[in-house]
Amino acid sequence: MSADATLSFEEAMEKYDPVLGFEVHVELNTKTKMFSSAPNVFGDEPNTNVNEVDLGMPGVLPVVNKTAIESSIKIGLALNCKIAESCRFARKNYFYPDTPKNFQTSQYDEPIAYDGYLDIELSDGTIFRVEIERAHMEEDAGKLTHMGGATGRIQGADFSLVDYNRAGVPLVEIVTKPIQGAGSRAPELAKAYVAAVREIVKNLGVSDAKMERGNVRCDANVSLRPHGRERFGIRSETKNVNSLRAVEHAVHYEIRRHAAVLDSGEPVVQETRHWHEDTRTTTSGRAKSDADDYRYFPEPDLVPVVPSREWVEELRATLPEPPAARRKRLQADWGYSDLEFRDVVNAGVMDEIQETIAAGASASVARKWWMGEIVGRAKNADVDPGQLGVQPATIVELAKLVEDGKINNKMATEVLDGVLAGEGTPAEIVEKRGLAVVSDDGPLLEAIDAALAAQPDVADKIRGGKVQAIGAIVGGVMKATRGQADAGRVRELILAKLGVEG
Amino acid sequence: MAAINRDDVAHLARLAHIEMSAEELDRMAGELAVIVESVKSVSEAAGDDVPATSHPIPLSNVFREDVVGHTFTADQALSGAPDSDENRFKVPAILDEA
Numbered sequence: 001m002s003a004d005a006t007l008s009f010e011e012a013m014e015k016y017d018p019v020l021g022f023e024v025h026v027e028l029n030t031k032t033k034m035f036s037s038a039p040n041v042f043g044d045e046p047n048t049n050v051n052e053v054d055l056g057m058p059g060v061l062p063v064v065n066k067t068a069i070e071s072s073i074k075i076g077l078a079l080n081c082k083i084a085e086s087c088r089f090a091r092k093n094y095f096y097p098d099t100p101k102n103f104q105t106s107q108y109d110e111p112i113a114y115d116g117y118l119d120i121e122l123s124d125g126t127i128f129r130v131e132i133e134r135a136h137m138e139e140d141a142g143k144l145t146h147m148g149g150a151t152g153r154i155q156g157a158d159f160s161l162v163d164y165n166r167a168g169v170p171l172v173e174i175v176t177k178p179i180q181g182a183g184s185r186a187p188e189l190a191k192a193y194v195a196a197v198r199e200i201v202k203n204l205g206v207s208d209a210k211m212e213r214g215n216v217r218c219d220a221n222v223s224l225r226p227h228g229r230e231r232f233g234i235r236s237e238t239k240n241v242n243s244l245r246a247v248e249h250a251v252h253y254e255i256r257r258h259a260a261v262l263d264s265g266e267p268v269v270q271e272t273r274h275w276h277e278d279t280r281t282t283t284s285g286r287a288k289s290d291a292d293d294y295r296y297f298p299e300p301d302l303v304p305v306v307p308s309r310e311w312v313e314e315l316r317a318t319l320p321e322p323p324a325a326r327r328k329r330l331q332a333d334w335g336y337s338d339l340e341f342r343d344v345v346n347a348g349v350m351d352e353i354q355e356t357i358a359a360g361a362s363a364s365v366a367r368k369w370w371m372g373e374i375v376g377r378a379k380n381a382d383v384d385p386g387q388l389g390v391q392p393a394t395i396v397e398l399a400k401l402v403e404d405g406k407i408n409n410k411m412a413t414e415v416l417d418g419v420l421a422g423e424g425t426p427a428e429i430v431e432k433r434g435l436a437v438v439s440d441d442g443p444l445l446e447a448i449d450a451a452l453a454a455q456p457d458v459a460d461k462i463r464g465g466k467v468q469a470i471g472a473i474v475g476g477v478m479k480a481t482r483g484q485a486d487a488g489r490v491r492e493l494i495l496a497k498l499g500v501e502g
Numbered sequence: 503m504a505a506i507n508r509d510d511v512a513h514l515a516r517l518a519h520i521e522m523s524a525e526e527l528d529r530m531a532g533e534l535a536v537i538v539e540s541v542k543s544v545s546e547a548a549g550d551d552v553p554a555t556s557h558p559i560p561l562s563n564v565f566r567e568d569v570v571g572h573t574f575t576a577d578q579a580l581s582g583a584p585d586s587d588e589n590r591f592k593v594p595a596i597l598d599e600a
Contacts (some may be wrong), residue, residue: 030568031568031569031570032566032568032569032570032571036571037566037569037570037571037572038570038571038572038573039570039573045576045589046576046588046589046590047574047576047579047580047589047590047591048573048574048575048576048579049573050573050574050579051571051572051573051574052574055574055579063564063565063566064564064565064566065565065566065568066565066566066567066568067567067568068568069565086562088556093517095518095519097591097593144593145590146595148595158595159592159593159594159595160592160593160594160595161587161588161590161591161592161593162590162591162592162593163589163590163591164579164591293513293517295517297556298556298557299556300556300557302557302564303557303559303561303562303563303564304556304557304562304563305562305563306562306563
């Protein structure tokens with residue numbers, strides 16, 4: 001497969017104006033599936049979380065999960081949507097082994113939520129409004145594993161194995177209106193939008209929101225048009241871009257690829273693209289064809305969902321503080337500057353800092369540890385900071401050890417490394433590695449005597465009033481104690497010993 | 503609704519993965535046209551005061567509490583499968599090499 005031609009991002013931006021669109025699928029964390037009472041659990045043995053409804057056996061009847069409806073309404077409200085007075089499910093008919101029924105139960109012309117918006121904050125604080133077309137309910141499909149062939153991918157596979165544990169898991173699909181005017185910030189906006197949706201559903205408690213588990217999945221639509229032209233270009237749809245970084249990269253790549261296609265005078269092919277994380281490129285999936293005639297019709301086995309306005313208002317009253325308002329409140333509570341707070345948000349450690357403060361650390365201590373120590377280590381390990389394994393209690397304990405003068409800051413970072421290496425709690429590591437600051441004056445006085453004896457000329461200078469020469473003696477003591485002395489205390493003791501006023 | 507013609511039937515047959523001969527297409531186009539006509543008479547019976555419905559009984563909000571019920575074992579789930587492997591349904595390769 002030859003690589004597609006691309007332009008540089010800068011050149012693409014010079015010539016074209018990108019238009020984006022996103023379909024984000026959110027898996028709800030209900031206990032059971034959308035239409036069956038089988039458990040909605042990730043990672044169990046294949047085909048054990050299924051019953052006759054999930055397997056599409058003849059004569060079975062689906063029944064709607066009330067909690068899934070409530071979660072869907074909450075998502076709609078959090079996205080500033082209108083909630084339908086009445087809506088129905090529909091059958092989306094297609095043949096593919098991921099659905100044993102040969103249709104997916106979805107919603108077609110009557111989504112439960114529609115006409116919303118989300119204000120997205122970019123890294124420099126710019127607010128960009130993304131309009132939401134609709135959020136509709138549907139069920140997830142089974143998981144196919146393609147076996148044989150060269151790549152383990154769908155093309156060239158010898159056969160596929162199907163696990164229906166995921167079939168019937170409740171999904172809410174959130175569809176944006178075309179997003180115009182993002183310009184060169186399109187890739188950043190893409191990432192920020194998906195991050196915002198993830199934050200909302202996590203905050204609502206309606207989804208586990210783990211992208212690595214497919215709880216939040218993004219299909220990214222990209223098209224380009226020459227600057228100044230109203231009509232949209234032909235779009236591609238990059239499927240299952242399943243990390244925030246990948247969303248940004250996929251949009252970046254597709255803009256560059258489209259630009260090269262348009263520059264060559266060819267039309268863009270309207271098609272599905274597959275994202276490849278390893279090469280950060282997309283490859284052609286399949287072109288839209290008449291096989292995409294899904295022949296939607298109202299699901300005859302389910303009756304309409306008619307959320308009363310009272311019910312909707314009850315659910316609205318349970319909504320947590322919106323993420324943007326929460327950020328404002330936290331920044332004020334913590335007393336961070338705009339820049340400090342934005343760095344915290346961009347580093348993705350706001351929740352962690354909140355937990356650390358709740359565990360008893362001060363706001364400045366929490367920020368110092370997360371931003372100063374943990375973010376960098378997470379970057380080196382190529383994981384999210386929250387995934388590194390640092391518990392809020394660890395930071396509180398480290399900060400306390402420093403505050404009590406048991407260890408100094410330099411030792412504390414060593415202790416943190418020990419915690420991450422699984423050597424135990426901070427106190428245990430201090431003990432094991434012998435890191436405690438020497439605070440007993442006895443050994444210090446011995447070391448001071450030795451240092452003064454070793455540098456008699458310096459001792460004379462200090463006695464003569466040149467107090468600034470004390471650094472050499474303090475240095476000698478620190479060296480002798482392998483950095484475990486409290487330098488301030490050492491200075492005091494030296495001055496006292498020599499009878500000089502500091 | 504427009505009459506069902508032979509091309510419609512061929513299109514539907516392809517979507518439904520049903521192989522049909524030329525004679526079958528001709529015959530089915532005629533039969534489906536009759537069925538569509540017959541169903542149409544229902545629309546004529548309903549006046550303007552009868553709203554469209556997708557369900558014969560005027561019910562709404564039939565819900566189930568989110569409580570875990572019964573499941574199959576993998577063996578039970580796979581008992582009707584033509585082929586299986588590693589506790590999963592085994593299906594033929596779906597797309598040819600692109």
